[in-house]
Amino acid sequence: MTMSTSEAKESSSRVVIHHLxxxxSQRILWLLEELDVPYELRKYHRTSTNTAPKELLDISPLGKAPVITDGQVTLAESGAIIEYLLQKYDTEGRFSTRPWPESESGWLYDLYFTHYAEGSLQPILVRRYIFRSVPKRFPIFLRPLVGWTLGTFDKRMNQPDLEKHGKMIEDHLAKVNDWLADGEAPTRADFMMSFCLETLLSRAPDVVGPHVRAYVERIQQRPAYKRAVEKGGPYAYIVA
Ligand SMILES: N[C@@H](CCC(=O)N[C@@H](CS)C(=O)NCC(=O)O)C(=O)O
Structure with missing residues (x-):
């Protein structure tokens, strides 16, 4: 799956992003545009059931997006990809926080939100998506019953969680400058959280406060982000 860092640094490769x-994978496209490194974009389209096409299984064993290749490196998992690209290509540290203990709070915010994105927030959003989409897979006469049952679970399980998460992120964004780590440029936490907050806006707009909305708009207004969308093709979560 991977190779050693020294081998990776030595290879004069070109990054290929496998984009669904x-x-x-929109996160990765955005980061690549910010980094301004040459890359090759390979596009994949979701199937009629919204899953990834089988071709992605030829790239990595789980068949999910994003995946990148860079010379002999093949790497999946957006958090890992973001760390890898920053480590290798952000040589001037434009998208890094100052390290601990020089910048105690920014570093900790960056650490926290980087892991929180896929570890805590996105699973609830996926759960909500599943609860809402599963009824459509049932025979038409069963849909109202399944829809009502899952809707009840969604209200009891997901809604209270989403309200707490929405408030926590809103409170955080209200006290920092433009970016989660309180710096002047986005950091890995922002690249990770971008997709989560775009999907939060789409799936739970009632829990989204004004700072979160402004933050997503700020991301989507960035020239690099706009280029990423232009190149990546239609993206369902544009708000700005
Ligand atoms: N935690 C992984 C999640 C990867 C993942 O589930 N990707 C979705 C796209 S958002 C996917 O490939 N879905 C299609 C499928 O499951 O078939 C990451 O952050 O990269």
Whole structure:
């Protein structure tokens, strides 16, 4: 799956991003545009059931997006990809926080939100998506019953969680400058959280406060982000 860092640094490769429409790989496209490194974009389209096409299984064993290749490196998992690209290509540290303990709070915010994105927030959003989409897979006469049952679970399980998460992120964004780590440029936490907050806006707009909305708009207004959308193709989570 991977190779050693020294081998990776030595290879004079070109990054290939395997991009699935309206997916987490938008994060990676945005980062690549910000980094301004040459890359090759390979596009994949979701199937009629919204899953990834089988071709992605030829790239990595789980068949999910995003995946990158860079010389002999093949790497999946958006958090890992973001760390890898920053480590290798952000040589001036434009998208890094100052390290601990020089910048105690920014570093900790960056650490926290980087892991929180896929570890805590996105699973609830996926759960909500599943609860809402599963009824459509049932025979038409069963849909109202399944829809009502899952809707009840969604209200009891997901809604209270989403309200707490929405408030926590809103409170955080209200006290920092433009970016989660309180710096002047986005950091890995912002690249990770971008997709989560775009999907939060789409799936739970009632829990989204004004700072979160402004933050998503700020991301989507960035020239690099706009280029990423232009190149990546239609993206379901544009708000700005
Ligand atoms: N935690 C992984 C999640 C990867 C993932 O589930 N990707 C979705 C796209 S947002 C996917 O490939 N879905 C299609 C499928 O499951 O078939 C990451 O952050 O990269």
């Amino acid at each position: 429409n309206s997916s987490r």
